[in-house]
Amino acid sequence: MKGMVIDPRGRLKRRWFIYDLILPNIGAVIAILAIRILDLGMVGDLAIGGIAALLLWSANFAAPMSRLHDLGAPGWIHLVVVVVVFLLSTIGPVSGPGEAVIRAGDWLSVVRGNDSQVPPVSAEFAQIGATIGAIQFLVLAFWPGQEGANRFGPDPRGEKDS
Incomplete structure (x- = not known):
């Protein structure tokens, strides 16, 4: 696997798109559950929330945009x-x-x-x-x-x- 797409520039294969769509969303759900279950205080919640936001950005914005680039579309x-x-x-x-x-x-x-x-x-x-x-x-x-x-x-x- 190529790795999680953070930067939407460039192109992305179909298989990598599937990985980059599913795995970060699973990670974001785990992070959100951790925030709800664990009492880490504001700093801990912000740190885990930042990780969840990064994972959601990757899966729901960067990967689809890179995949569109592979199709030749903006x-x-x-x-x-x-x-x-x-x-x-x-x-x-x-x-x-x-x-x-x-x-x-x-x-x-x-x-x-x-x-x-x-x-x-x-x-x-x-x-x-x-x-x-x-x-x-x-x-x-x-x-x-x-x-x-x-x-x-x-x-x-x-x-x-x-």
């Missing part, structure tokens, strides 16, 4: 997909800017702990968001990368696994 496409999926799954369709601000405010209230009631979103729109995310995952996991070097770097299939 990494910002992943950020657009993340924003669209988030908006469809949390805020849902809105009739205008006023309603969007109200729904975003409702979510901020939940995040801040002022309200425990998550604003409802239509199941259809949550499913559309999940479908978009699933399609992106399938493309990144199974679509072969460009052969040879492209504008993002050399072909990672030419490298030997260590």
Whole structure:
């Protein structure tokens, strides 16, 4: 295995993408559980939280962006997909800017702990968001990368696994 992708520049093979998607997320879950179970104080929680954030960055942003580079596409496409999926799954369709601000405010209230009631979103729109995310995952996991070097770097299939 190549190692955890932190820097989204360059290219990433399909197999490395799967490893870099699954293993850091498992590590982040373990780190988050450690924060919840262990009483390490604020400094310990911040340290473990930093590790979890790094693992989540690797799995959910850097690896998909590097994989898109292997396909010859810019990494910002992943950020657009993340924003669209988030908006469809949390805020849902809105009739205008006023309603969007109200729904975003409702979510901020939940995040801040002022309200425990998550604003409802239509199941259809949550499913559309999940479908978009699933399609992106399938493309990144199974679509072969460009052969040879492209504008993002050399072909990672030419490298030997260590």
